[in-house]
Amino acid sequence: MSKYFERLSNGLFKENPIFILMLGMCPTLAVTTSATNAIGMGLSTTVVLLASNVIIAALRKFIPDKVRMPYYIVVVASVVTIVELLLKAYFPSINESLGIYIPLIVVNCIIFGRVEAYAAKNSVGLSLFDGIGMGLGFTMALVLIGSFRELLGAGTVFGLQVMPNSFEPISIFVQAPGAFLVVAMLTALQNKLKLPSATNGSGKKSALSCGGDCANCNEDTYTAYHEGDKNNEAKGKGE
């Protein structure tokens, strides 16, 4: 049982996808304008993550290694479509405010990262808990950032008035520049306090083949990754 619990705490704290691994920057910046949006996005991603983890883990022995990427894309895209249709039917207001960021969960690197690095190699049960842990870690981080921005930018949290009436909302925090500013301050704080984070090289690198560190990715890492691919192909042909 402790193995399953370890997966949960791993996703929530040790390898938190936003605070530690710095994956999925696009939704982190885009949907944290309010705590409500953040929780909607976080939970949708959690559902996609755990469903695709379970499906891929169950099929992992039947998927040929060479064409695994198209398989993953189809599975993840199908799950995202199901979630999108469910949101449209039961939570139209959340669907409205998140807009195209719901279908864009397909290209969120957290999903492919976990599917490729974990679900493709582990049992269904463990992958399920890995998906829940990572998803909740993502949700928690989004809600924290979203609450902070909403508090300063509108004086509310989850739509409830928190700040006294004399507080003049700093509306830039709920607008586009505020998103960059909050994440800039967050990473600077992590550097200052020497907290583990992929952006200062002290955090745990994700097990993705490219390192998964989107924020620090550059041409060299890409080229190295790509060269590796070609070498593998050459090896494959040699055999």
Place this chain on the structure above:
Amino acid sequence: MNSQYFVNLLIIAISAAFINNVVLSQFLGICSFLGISNKIKTASGMGFAVIFVITLSSIICSLIYDFILLPMDLEYLKTIVFIIIIAALVQLVEMVIKKYSPALYDALGVYLPLITTNCAVLGVALINVENGFDIVESIVNGFATAAGFLVAIVVLAGIRERMEHNDITVSFRGFPITLVTATLMAMAFYGFAGLV
């Protein structure tokens, strides 16, 4: 085809490139925006590759949506279909230009595989459908969005090149200062808001 139509196209182009800038106000393609903006040369290479791929994928996605998905009542499959088209398209483009235009491949080749996972490509295809754009409008929107990406990434790279020798507080070195720069750029682009 009257002047009204062209004015409409111009409005689409300006709002896609500046007012709703793809990185600075819609947060699509953030990874490559922050990651490949060390030097102007690589940044512009990435920008042109994005223009190439997004324009092409806008054409193909909107053709497939209008002539296959809509007539067969399969709109709900758009996410799945678009992502597969984009992934296949990038591979195909890479193979084609590698064979027929080595010079172009040298310039754009490295960046092509990165573009599959660039959410701006899928984002533009979905925005085209959501706004009910016809094919010409989709192409204009795709091209202008990508041009907005090029402008943003080249400006950021220019600023980062200049900052390289500045004395920056230790905690802000690297990633945080890049984000602060992006903050200021986003504020500047906010000035376009009342343009259309």
